[in-house]
Amino acid sequence: MATLLDVGQSLAGTHDLKHALHRVLEKLWRHHKMLHSTIMLLDAETEELCVEASHGFKEDVVRRANYRLGEGVFGRVAQSARPVVVPQVSREPLLHESNNGKQRKSVSLSHEMSCICVPVTIHRKPIGVLWAYIKYEPSGDLEMMTKFLSIVASMVAQAFKVKHLIEADKQRLLDENIHLKQELRERYDFGHIIGNSSPLRQVYEQVTQVARSNTTVLLRGESGTGKELIAHAIHYNSLRSNKPFIKVNCAALPETLIESELFGYEKGAFTGAQVRKKGRFELADGGTLFLDEIGDLNLSTQIKLLRVLQEREFERLGGTETIKINVRLIVATNKDLERSIAEGQFREDLYYRLNVFTIFMPPLRERKTDILLLADHFLEKYAREHSKPIKRISTPAIDMLTSYHWPGNVRELENTVERAVLVCETNVVHGHHLPPTLQTAEGSGTITRLTLASAIEAFERDIIQDALKSTRGNRKKAAKLLDTTERIIGYKVLKYNIDCDRFRP
Protein backbone atom coordinates (compact mmCIF):
# COMPACT_ATOMS: atom_id res chain seq x y z
CA MET A 1 0.00 0.00 0.00
CA ALA A 2 2.82 2.36 0.88
CA THR A 3 4.42 1.72 -2.50
CA LEU A 4 1.17 2.34 -4.33
CA LEU A 5 0.75 5.62 -2.51
CA ASP A 6 4.30 6.55 -3.46
CA VAL A 7 3.73 5.57 -7.07
CA GLY A 8 0.53 7.60 -7.20
CA GLN A 9 2.28 10.64 -5.85
CA SER A 10 5.17 10.31 -8.30
CA LEU A 11 2.77 10.15 -11.23
CA ALA A 12 0.57 12.99 -10.06
CA GLY A 13 3.20 15.42 -8.96
CA THR A 14 4.88 16.25 -12.27
CA HIS A 15 4.34 17.31 -15.86
CA ASP A 16 7.40 15.35 -16.93
CA LEU A 17 5.97 11.87 -17.29
CA LYS A 18 9.20 10.20 -18.33
CA HIS A 19 10.89 11.42 -15.21
CA ALA A 20 7.95 10.26 -13.10
CA LEU A 21 8.14 6.78 -14.63
CA HIS A 22 11.81 6.54 -13.64
CA ARG A 23 10.85 7.40 -10.11
CA VAL A 24 8.13 4.76 -10.11
CA LEU A 25 10.59 2.06 -11.17
CA GLU A 26 13.09 3.22 -8.61
CA LYS A 27 10.42 2.85 -5.92
CA LEU A 28 9.61 -0.69 -7.08
CA TRP A 29 13.27 -1.53 -6.78
CA ARG A 30 13.62 0.01 -3.35
CA HIS A 31 10.48 -1.41 -1.77
CA HIS A 32 10.18 -4.75 -3.54
CA LYS A 33 13.71 -5.68 -4.59
CA MET A 34 12.90 -5.66 -8.26
CA LEU A 35 16.27 -6.28 -9.82
CA HIS A 36 15.42 -4.96 -13.23
CA SER A 37 12.29 -3.24 -14.38
CA THR A 38 11.24 -1.49 -17.54
CA ILE A 39 8.23 0.31 -18.98
CA MET A 40 7.95 -0.05 -22.75
CA LEU A 41 5.52 1.82 -24.94
CA LEU A 42 4.04 0.84 -28.24
CA ASP A 43 5.02 3.20 -31.03
CA ALA A 44 1.79 3.86 -32.90
CA GLU A 45 3.51 4.02 -36.27
CA THR A 46 6.09 1.25 -36.22
CA GLU A 47 4.08 -0.97 -33.82
CA GLU A 48 7.27 -1.63 -31.90
CA LEU A 49 7.72 -1.64 -28.16
CA CYS A 50 10.30 0.96 -27.19
CA VAL A 51 11.79 1.59 -23.79
CA GLU A 52 10.29 4.62 -22.06
CA ALA A 53 11.85 4.14 -18.63
CA SER A 54 14.09 1.54 -17.10
CA HIS A 55 15.86 0.71 -13.87
CA GLY A 56 18.71 -1.65 -13.15
CA PHE A 57 20.24 -1.92 -16.63
CA LYS A 58 23.22 -0.43 -18.31
CA GLU A 59 21.91 2.29 -20.52
CA ASP A 60 23.18 1.06 -23.89
CA VAL A 61 21.61 -2.32 -23.32
CA VAL A 62 18.27 -0.71 -22.77
CA ARG A 63 18.36 1.52 -25.80
CA ARG A 64 18.73 -1.38 -28.18
CA ALA A 65 15.87 -3.38 -26.69
CA ASN A 66 12.94 -3.04 -29.12
CA TYR A 67 10.28 -5.68 -29.75
CA ARG A 68 7.72 -5.97 -32.45
CA LEU A 69 4.11 -6.71 -31.53
CA GLY A 70 3.80 -10.44 -30.82
CA GLU A 71 7.55 -10.92 -30.65
CA GLY A 72 9.09 -12.54 -27.59
CA VAL A 73 7.39 -12.60 -24.21
CA PHE A 74 6.91 -8.82 -24.02
CA GLY A 75 5.63 -8.52 -27.57
CA ARG A 76 3.07 -11.20 -26.79
CA VAL A 77 1.88 -9.47 -23.66
CA ALA A 78 1.40 -6.25 -25.65
CA GLN A 79 -0.54 -8.13 -28.29
CA SER A 80 -2.81 -10.17 -26.02
CA ALA A 81 -3.13 -7.57 -23.23
CA ARG A 82 -2.70 -10.42 -20.72
CA PRO A 83 0.06 -10.75 -18.14
CA VAL A 84 2.74 -13.41 -18.49
CA VAL A 85 4.63 -14.87 -15.55
CA VAL A 86 7.92 -16.75 -16.03
CA PRO A 87 8.79 -18.42 -12.70
CA GLN A 88 12.32 -19.36 -13.81
CA VAL A 89 13.90 -17.18 -16.42
CA SER A 90 16.64 -19.68 -17.28
CA ARG A 91 13.99 -22.05 -18.60
CA GLU A 92 12.29 -19.61 -20.96
CA PRO A 93 14.25 -19.28 -24.20
CA LEU A 94 11.90 -16.59 -25.52
CA LEU A 95 13.24 -14.21 -22.92
CA HIS A 96 16.78 -14.45 -24.25
CA GLU A 97 16.06 -13.85 -27.88
CA SER A 98 16.32 -10.44 -29.40
CA ASN A 99 14.31 -9.32 -32.42
CA ASN A 100 16.93 -10.54 -34.88
CA GLY A 101 17.28 -13.90 -33.20
CA LYS A 102 20.67 -13.19 -31.65
CA GLN A 103 21.36 -13.90 -28.04
CA ARG A 104 20.36 -11.00 -25.86
CA LYS A 105 22.77 -10.33 -23.02
CA SER A 106 20.62 -7.78 -21.33
CA VAL A 107 20.02 -9.77 -18.21
CA SER A 108 22.84 -11.42 -16.36
CA LEU A 109 21.87 -14.82 -15.10
CA SER A 110 24.37 -15.17 -12.30
CA HIS A 111 21.44 -16.26 -10.13
CA GLU A 112 18.00 -17.53 -11.02
CA MET A 113 15.22 -14.96 -11.43
CA SER A 114 11.50 -14.78 -12.08
CA CYS A 115 10.00 -12.40 -14.60
CA ILE A 116 6.58 -10.81 -14.57
CA CYS A 117 5.25 -8.83 -17.51
CA VAL A 118 1.91 -6.97 -17.38
CA PRO A 119 0.20 -4.92 -20.10
CA VAL A 120 -0.38 -1.17 -19.81
CA THR A 121 -3.82 -0.53 -21.31
CA ILE A 122 -6.15 2.39 -21.92
CA HIS A 123 -9.77 1.36 -22.51
CA ARG A 124 -8.56 -2.25 -22.77
CA LYS A 125 -6.26 -1.30 -25.63
CA PRO A 126 -2.59 -2.04 -24.92
CA ILE A 127 -0.30 0.97 -25.14
CA GLY A 128 2.76 -0.79 -23.66
CA VAL A 129 4.08 -3.20 -21.08
CA LEU A 130 5.64 -3.10 -17.65
CA TRP A 131 8.00 -5.90 -16.79
CA ALA A 132 10.19 -6.73 -13.84
CA TYR A 133 12.73 -9.34 -12.77
CA ILE A 134 12.76 -10.47 -9.18
CA LYS A 135 14.94 -12.94 -7.36
CA TYR A 136 13.71 -16.51 -7.80
CA GLU A 137 12.29 -18.03 -4.66
CA PRO A 138 10.81 -21.52 -4.90
CA SER A 139 7.98 -20.59 -2.53
CA GLY A 140 7.47 -17.01 -3.81
CA ASP A 141 3.92 -15.72 -4.39
CA LEU A 142 4.15 -14.60 -7.99
CA GLU A 143 0.41 -14.26 -8.39
CA MET A 144 0.24 -11.65 -5.70
CA MET A 145 3.16 -9.78 -7.28
CA THR A 146 1.45 -9.90 -10.68
CA LYS A 147 -1.67 -8.32 -9.26
CA PHE A 148 0.42 -5.67 -7.61
CA LEU A 149 2.25 -4.83 -10.83
CA SER A 150 -1.06 -4.75 -12.72
CA ILE A 151 -2.26 -2.04 -10.36
CA VAL A 152 0.93 -0.06 -10.94
CA ALA A 153 0.48 -0.52 -14.70
CA SER A 154 -3.08 0.80 -14.55
CA MET A 155 -1.88 3.85 -12.64
CA VAL A 156 0.74 4.43 -15.30
CA ALA A 157 -1.96 4.09 -17.97
CA GLN A 158 -4.09 6.63 -16.18
CA ALA A 159 -1.19 9.07 -16.11
CA PHE A 160 -0.75 8.63 -19.88
CA LYS A 161 -4.41 9.20 -20.45
CA VAL A 162 -4.33 12.46 -18.53
CA LYS A 163 -1.22 13.52 -20.37
CA HIS A 164 -2.86 12.85 -23.73
CA LEU A 165 -5.99 14.72 -22.70
CA ILE A 166 -3.93 17.72 -21.64
CA GLU A 167 -1.95 17.62 -24.85
CA ALA A 168 -5.09 17.38 -26.95
CA ASP A 169 -6.56 20.30 -25.02
CA LYS A 170 -3.41 22.31 -25.48
CA GLN A 171 -3.39 21.58 -29.19
CA ARG A 172 -7.03 22.59 -29.45
CA LEU A 173 -6.29 25.88 -27.67
CA LEU A 174 -3.30 26.50 -29.92
CA ASP A 175 -5.40 25.88 -33.02
CA GLU A 176 -8.13 28.11 -31.70
CA ASN A 177 -5.60 30.82 -30.90
CA ILE A 178 -4.19 30.72 -34.43
CA HIS A 179 -7.70 30.90 -35.81
CA LEU A 180 -8.67 33.86 -33.61
CA LYS A 181 -5.50 35.74 -34.47
CA GLN A 182 -6.23 35.21 -38.14
CA GLU A 183 -9.74 36.55 -37.61
CA LEU A 184 -8.42 39.60 -35.80
CA ARG A 185 -5.95 40.25 -38.57
CA GLU A 186 -8.69 40.05 -41.16
CA ARG A 187 -10.86 42.39 -39.16
CA TYR A 188 -8.18 45.00 -38.90
CA ASP A 189 -6.43 44.81 -42.22
CA PHE A 190 -6.81 47.65 -44.64
CA GLY A 191 -9.79 46.04 -46.31
CA HIS A 192 -11.98 47.00 -43.40
CA ILE A 193 -11.06 50.65 -43.36
CA ILE A 194 -13.58 52.35 -45.60
CA GLY A 195 -12.91 55.49 -47.60
CA ASN A 196 -10.82 56.62 -50.55
CA SER A 197 -10.82 60.38 -50.15
CA SER A 198 -7.42 61.89 -50.69
CA PRO A 199 -6.88 62.80 -46.99
CA LEU A 200 -7.57 59.18 -46.06
CA ARG A 201 -5.35 57.83 -48.84
CA GLN A 202 -2.57 59.91 -47.39
CA VAL A 203 -3.20 58.20 -44.05
CA TYR A 204 -2.96 54.75 -45.68
CA GLU A 205 0.33 55.75 -47.20
CA GLN A 206 1.71 56.84 -43.85
CA VAL A 207 0.55 53.63 -42.21
CA THR A 208 2.37 51.61 -44.87
CA GLN A 209 5.52 53.66 -44.37
CA VAL A 210 5.64 53.26 -40.62
CA ALA A 211 3.99 49.88 -39.92
CA ARG A 212 7.02 47.63 -40.39
CA SER A 213 9.38 49.75 -38.30
CA ASN A 214 9.43 49.96 -34.53
CA THR A 215 8.85 53.71 -34.55
CA THR A 216 6.52 55.24 -31.99
CA VAL A 217 3.41 56.55 -33.71
CA LEU A 218 1.30 59.48 -32.50
CA LEU A 219 -2.27 59.47 -33.85
CA ARG A 220 -4.06 62.79 -33.67
CA GLY A 221 -7.54 63.81 -34.65
CA GLU A 222 -11.01 64.43 -33.33
CA SER A 223 -12.91 61.77 -31.48
CA GLY A 224 -14.49 59.15 -33.73
CA THR A 225 -12.22 59.68 -36.72
CA GLY A 226 -10.82 56.15 -36.64
CA LYS A 227 -7.61 56.50 -34.61
CA GLU A 228 -8.06 53.18 -32.88
CA LEU A 229 -8.80 51.50 -36.18
CA ILE A 230 -5.54 52.84 -37.58
CA ALA A 231 -3.62 51.73 -34.47
CA HIS A 232 -4.88 48.19 -35.09
CA ALA A 233 -4.01 48.40 -38.77
CA ILE A 234 -0.45 49.44 -37.93
CA HIS A 235 -0.04 46.51 -35.55
CA TYR A 236 -1.51 43.91 -37.88
CA ASN A 237 0.64 45.13 -40.74
CA SER A 238 3.81 45.06 -38.66
CA LEU A 239 6.33 42.32 -37.95
CA ARG A 240 4.78 42.07 -34.50
CA SER A 241 1.38 41.01 -35.81
CA ASN A 242 1.62 37.58 -34.15
CA LYS A 243 2.32 39.14 -30.77
CA PRO A 244 -0.23 40.86 -28.55
CA PHE A 245 -1.88 44.20 -29.20
CA ILE A 246 -2.67 45.69 -25.81
CA LYS A 247 -4.76 48.81 -25.31
CA VAL A 248 -4.91 51.12 -22.34
CA ASN A 249 -7.34 54.01 -22.21
CA CYS A 250 -5.52 56.63 -20.13
CA ALA A 251 -8.69 58.66 -19.60
CA ALA A 252 -10.80 55.78 -18.35
CA LEU A 253 -8.61 54.88 -15.38
CA PRO A 254 -8.33 56.96 -12.23
CA GLU A 255 -4.94 58.43 -11.48
CA THR A 256 -4.31 55.99 -8.67
CA LEU A 257 -4.87 52.94 -10.85
CA ILE A 258 -3.16 53.84 -14.06
CA GLU A 259 0.38 53.18 -12.84
CA SER A 260 -0.36 49.74 -11.49
CA GLU A 261 -2.25 49.02 -14.69
CA LEU A 262 0.71 50.04 -16.85
CA PHE A 263 3.59 48.68 -14.84
CA GLY A 264 2.00 45.99 -12.65
CA TYR A 265 2.76 45.43 -9.00
CA GLU A 266 4.38 43.02 -6.58
CA LYS A 267 2.49 41.19 -3.89
CA GLY A 268 2.05 43.51 -0.93
CA ALA A 269 2.93 46.69 -2.86
CA PHE A 270 -0.18 48.28 -1.35
CA THR A 271 -3.27 47.23 0.59
CA GLY A 272 -5.19 44.82 -1.56
CA ALA A 273 -2.21 43.71 -3.63
CA GLN A 274 -2.58 40.08 -2.66
CA VAL A 275 -0.87 38.59 -5.65
CA ARG A 276 1.72 39.84 -8.06
CA LYS A 277 0.19 41.29 -11.20
CA LYS A 278 1.76 41.95 -14.57
CA GLY A 279 1.23 45.38 -16.08
CA ARG A 280 0.16 46.11 -19.63
CA PHE A 281 3.73 46.89 -20.65
CA GLU A 282 4.72 43.34 -19.72
CA LEU A 283 1.62 41.83 -21.34
CA ALA A 284 2.47 43.62 -24.58
CA ASP A 285 6.00 42.22 -24.62
CA GLY A 286 7.10 41.60 -28.19
CA GLY A 287 3.96 43.28 -29.47
CA THR A 288 2.31 46.69 -29.48
CA LEU A 289 1.03 48.83 -26.63
CA PHE A 290 -1.67 51.32 -27.61
CA LEU A 291 -2.12 54.20 -25.18
CA ASP A 292 -5.39 55.88 -26.06
CA GLU A 293 -6.22 59.41 -24.85
CA ILE A 294 -2.59 59.99 -23.91
CA GLY A 295 -3.39 63.69 -23.50
CA ASP A 296 -5.34 62.81 -20.36
CA LEU A 297 -2.43 61.10 -18.62
CA ASN A 298 -1.58 62.75 -15.30
CA LEU A 299 1.78 64.44 -14.83
CA SER A 300 3.34 61.98 -12.41
CA THR A 301 2.58 59.03 -14.71
CA GLN A 302 3.94 61.06 -17.61
CA ILE A 303 7.32 61.16 -15.85
CA LYS A 304 7.31 57.38 -15.38
CA LEU A 305 6.30 56.79 -18.95
CA LEU A 306 9.06 59.06 -20.18
CA ARG A 307 11.60 57.06 -18.19
CA VAL A 308 10.36 53.79 -19.65
CA LEU A 309 10.59 55.19 -23.17
CA GLN A 310 14.11 56.44 -22.59
CA GLU A 311 15.54 53.43 -20.79
CA ARG A 312 13.31 50.68 -22.15
CA GLU A 313 13.02 49.18 -18.69
CA PHE A 314 11.02 49.63 -15.51
CA GLU A 315 10.15 48.09 -12.15
CA ARG A 316 6.78 46.87 -10.98
CA LEU A 317 5.16 48.90 -8.20
CA GLY A 318 6.73 47.86 -4.92
CA GLY A 319 9.34 45.81 -6.76
CA THR A 320 13.09 46.01 -7.23
CA GLU A 321 13.53 43.67 -10.18
CA THR A 322 14.18 45.61 -13.37
CA ILE A 323 12.11 44.44 -16.31
CA LYS A 324 13.36 45.00 -19.83
CA ILE A 325 10.75 45.59 -22.45
CA ASN A 326 10.45 45.14 -26.17
CA VAL A 327 7.27 47.02 -26.94
CA ARG A 328 6.19 49.15 -29.85
CA LEU A 329 4.23 52.16 -28.70
CA ILE A 330 1.28 53.75 -30.48
CA VAL A 331 -0.45 56.64 -28.75
CA ALA A 332 -3.55 58.62 -29.65
CA THR A 333 -5.19 61.82 -28.53
CA ASN A 334 -7.85 64.28 -29.60
CA LYS A 335 -6.33 66.99 -27.44
CA ASP A 336 -4.35 69.97 -28.58
CA LEU A 337 -1.09 68.79 -27.01
CA GLU A 338 0.74 72.04 -27.75
CA ARG A 339 -1.85 73.92 -25.75
CA SER A 340 -1.67 71.37 -22.95
CA ILE A 341 2.09 71.97 -22.83
CA ALA A 342 1.56 75.73 -22.65
CA GLU A 343 -0.91 75.18 -19.83
CA GLY A 344 1.50 72.93 -17.96
CA GLN A 345 -0.73 69.87 -18.37
CA PHE A 346 1.59 67.90 -20.61
CA ARG A 347 5.37 67.47 -20.34
CA GLU A 348 7.28 68.87 -23.25
CA ASP A 349 10.03 66.21 -23.04
CA LEU A 350 7.45 63.43 -23.27
CA TYR A 351 5.81 65.21 -26.18
CA TYR A 352 9.10 65.13 -28.13
CA ARG A 353 9.51 61.43 -27.36
CA LEU A 354 6.03 60.68 -28.69
CA ASN A 355 6.00 63.09 -31.60
CA VAL A 356 8.28 60.98 -33.81
CA PHE A 357 5.87 59.97 -36.53
CA THR A 358 2.52 61.71 -36.38
CA ILE A 359 -0.54 60.78 -38.35
CA PHE A 360 -3.42 63.25 -38.44
CA MET A 361 -6.84 61.68 -38.86
CA PRO A 362 -8.92 64.07 -40.95
CA PRO A 363 -12.39 64.91 -39.59
CA LEU A 364 -15.27 63.42 -41.57
CA ARG A 365 -16.56 66.82 -42.72
CA GLU A 366 -13.28 67.31 -44.60
CA ARG A 367 -13.72 64.11 -46.59
CA LYS A 368 -17.28 64.29 -47.77
CA THR A 369 -16.72 61.65 -50.45
CA ASP A 370 -16.15 59.08 -47.72
CA ILE A 371 -19.53 59.77 -46.12
CA LEU A 372 -21.46 57.89 -48.78
CA LEU A 373 -19.09 54.92 -48.79
CA LEU A 374 -19.19 54.71 -45.00
CA ALA A 375 -22.96 55.10 -44.86
CA ASP A 376 -23.41 52.27 -47.38
CA HIS A 377 -20.95 50.12 -45.47
CA PHE A 378 -22.73 50.64 -42.15
CA LEU A 379 -26.14 50.19 -43.80
CA GLU A 380 -25.11 46.79 -45.06
CA LYS A 381 -23.53 45.87 -41.75
CA TYR A 382 -26.51 46.79 -39.57
CA ALA A 383 -29.18 45.60 -41.99
CA ARG A 384 -27.50 42.20 -41.81
CA GLU A 385 -27.08 42.40 -38.05
CA HIS A 386 -30.73 43.30 -37.45
CA SER A 387 -32.01 41.07 -40.29
CA LYS A 388 -33.72 43.88 -42.20
CA PRO A 389 -34.15 43.91 -45.98
CA ILE A 390 -32.93 47.51 -46.39
CA LYS A 391 -31.24 48.07 -49.71
CA ARG A 392 -30.38 51.75 -50.11
CA ILE A 393 -30.49 55.30 -48.85
CA SER A 394 -32.78 57.78 -50.63
CA THR A 395 -31.21 60.75 -52.42
CA PRO A 396 -32.65 63.39 -50.04
CA ALA A 397 -31.33 61.37 -47.09
CA ILE A 398 -27.90 61.19 -48.72
CA ASP A 399 -27.98 64.96 -49.15
CA MET A 400 -28.78 65.34 -45.47
CA LEU A 401 -25.89 63.05 -44.55
CA THR A 402 -23.38 64.87 -46.71
CA SER A 403 -24.39 68.37 -45.67
CA TYR A 404 -24.21 67.63 -41.95
CA HIS A 405 -20.98 68.63 -40.19
CA TRP A 406 -20.51 65.40 -38.15
CA PRO A 407 -18.94 66.65 -34.92
CA GLY A 408 -18.79 63.01 -33.73
CA ASN A 409 -17.23 61.92 -37.02
CA VAL A 410 -17.42 58.29 -38.19
CA ARG A 411 -18.67 57.09 -34.83
CA GLU A 412 -21.64 59.46 -35.07
CA LEU A 413 -22.30 58.42 -38.66
CA GLU A 414 -22.21 54.78 -37.65
CA ASN A 415 -24.70 55.38 -34.82
CA THR A 416 -26.93 57.43 -37.13
CA VAL A 417 -27.09 54.68 -39.71
CA GLU A 418 -27.74 52.00 -37.10
CA ARG A 419 -30.61 54.04 -35.66
CA ALA A 420 -32.01 54.58 -39.15
CA VAL A 421 -31.88 50.84 -39.80
CA LEU A 422 -33.77 50.21 -36.58
CA VAL A 423 -36.59 52.67 -37.29
CA CYS A 424 -36.83 51.96 -41.01
CA GLU A 425 -39.77 49.74 -41.96
CA THR A 426 -39.31 49.68 -45.72
CA ASN A 427 -36.30 48.79 -47.82
CA VAL A 428 -35.15 52.38 -48.30
CA VAL A 429 -33.75 54.73 -45.66
CA HIS A 430 -35.51 58.10 -45.94
CA GLY A 431 -34.77 61.49 -44.46
CA HIS A 432 -37.27 61.03 -41.65
CA HIS A 433 -35.35 57.99 -40.46
CA LEU A 434 -32.44 60.27 -39.61
CA PRO A 435 -32.18 61.97 -36.21
CA PRO A 436 -33.54 65.50 -35.65
CA THR A 437 -30.07 67.05 -35.69
CA LEU A 438 -29.84 66.25 -39.39
CA GLN A 439 -33.39 67.32 -40.27
CA THR A 440 -32.83 71.06 -40.29
CA ALA A 441 -30.50 73.34 -42.16
CA GLU A 442 -29.22 74.37 -38.75
CA GLY A 443 -27.92 70.85 -38.32
CA SER A 444 -25.49 71.36 -41.13
CA GLY A 445 -23.16 73.44 -39.06
CA THR A 446 -24.50 76.94 -39.52
CA ILE A 447 -25.20 77.07 -35.84
CA THR A 448 -24.12 80.73 -35.44
CA ARG A 449 -26.96 82.00 -37.62
CA LEU A 450 -29.57 80.18 -35.60
CA THR A 451 -32.09 82.46 -33.91
CA LEU A 452 -34.01 81.54 -30.77
CA ALA A 453 -37.31 81.53 -32.65
CA SER A 454 -36.08 79.23 -35.39
CA ALA A 455 -34.43 76.93 -32.86
CA ILE A 456 -37.71 76.61 -30.97
CA GLU A 457 -39.59 76.00 -34.20
CA ALA A 458 -37.12 73.31 -35.25
CA PHE A 459 -37.44 71.65 -31.88
CA GLU A 460 -41.23 71.87 -31.95
CA ARG A 461 -41.33 70.36 -35.42
CA ASP A 462 -39.06 67.49 -34.29
CA ILE A 463 -41.06 66.52 -31.24
CA ILE A 464 -44.35 66.69 -33.14
CA GLN A 465 -42.88 64.51 -35.84
CA ASP A 466 -41.59 62.07 -33.27
CA ALA A 467 -44.99 61.93 -31.57
CA LEU A 468 -46.73 61.34 -34.90
CA LYS A 469 -44.21 58.69 -35.73
CA SER A 470 -44.86 56.77 -32.54
CA THR A 471 -48.65 57.07 -32.95
CA ARG A 472 -48.44 56.09 -36.62
CA GLY A 473 -49.80 59.44 -37.78
CA ASN A 474 -52.76 59.58 -35.38
CA ARG A 475 -53.10 63.29 -34.43
CA LYS A 476 -55.43 62.69 -31.53
CA LYS A 477 -53.05 60.28 -29.84
CA ALA A 478 -50.07 62.50 -30.66
CA ALA A 479 -51.83 65.45 -28.99
CA LYS A 480 -52.44 63.36 -25.91
CA LEU A 481 -48.80 62.29 -25.86
CA LEU A 482 -47.65 65.92 -25.92
CA ASP A 483 -50.33 67.04 -23.49
CA THR A 484 -51.95 69.43 -25.97
CA THR A 485 -55.09 69.57 -28.11
CA GLU A 486 -55.72 67.96 -31.45
CA ARG A 487 -56.55 71.43 -32.84
CA ILE A 488 -53.08 72.76 -31.99
CA ILE A 489 -51.40 69.69 -33.48
CA GLY A 490 -53.45 70.19 -36.64
CA TYR A 491 -52.37 73.80 -36.82
CA LYS A 492 -48.68 72.97 -36.31
CA VAL A 493 -48.83 70.20 -38.90
CA LEU A 494 -50.02 72.78 -41.40
CA LYS A 495 -47.48 75.35 -40.26
CA TYR A 496 -44.52 73.02 -40.55
CA ASN A 497 -45.87 71.26 -43.57
CA ILE A 498 -45.58 67.85 -41.91
CA ASP A 499 -46.76 64.98 -44.03
CA CYS A 500 -48.76 62.79 -41.64
CA ASP A 501 -49.44 60.16 -44.27
CA ARG A 502 -45.90 58.96 -44.30
CA PHE A 503 -46.22 57.84 -40.66
CA ARG A 504 -49.28 55.76 -41.43
CA PRO A 505 -48.71 52.04 -41.72
Ligand SMILES: Nc1ncnc2c1ncn2[C@@H]1O[C@H](COP(=O)(O)OP(=O)(O)O)[C@@H](O)[C@H]1O
Ligand atom coordinates in the same frame (compact mmCIF):
# COMPACT_ATOMS: atom_id res chain seq x y z
N1 LIG B 1 -12.52 54.56 -42.16
C1 LIG B 1 -13.35 53.81 -41.41
N2 LIG B 1 -13.92 52.72 -41.94
C2 LIG B 1 -14.78 51.96 -41.21
N3 LIG B 1 -15.09 52.20 -39.94
C3 LIG B 1 -14.54 53.28 -39.34
C4 LIG B 1 -13.64 54.13 -40.06
N4 LIG B 1 -13.22 55.09 -39.21
C5 LIG B 1 -13.85 54.86 -38.05
N5 LIG B 1 -14.63 53.78 -38.11
C6 LIG B 1 -15.48 53.25 -37.04
O1 LIG B 1 -15.92 54.34 -36.27
C7 LIG B 1 -15.87 54.06 -34.87
C8 LIG B 1 -14.93 55.02 -34.17
O2 LIG B 1 -13.60 54.77 -34.57
P1 LIG B 1 -12.38 54.83 -33.55
O3 LIG B 1 -11.21 54.20 -34.21
O4 LIG B 1 -12.77 54.28 -32.23
O5 LIG B 1 -12.17 56.39 -33.43
P2 LIG B 1 -11.28 57.25 -32.42
O6 LIG B 1 -10.36 56.30 -31.73
O7 LIG B 1 -10.59 58.23 -33.28
O8 LIG B 1 -12.25 57.89 -31.48
C9 LIG B 1 -15.41 52.62 -34.76
O9 LIG B 1 -16.53 51.80 -34.63
C10 LIG B 1 -14.71 52.35 -36.08
O10 LIG B 1 -14.80 51.01 -36.43
Ligand SMILES: [Mg+2]
Ligand atom coordinates in the same frame (compact mmCIF):
# COMPACT_ATOMS: atom_id res chain seq x y z
MG1 LIG C 1 -10.82 56.36 -29.54
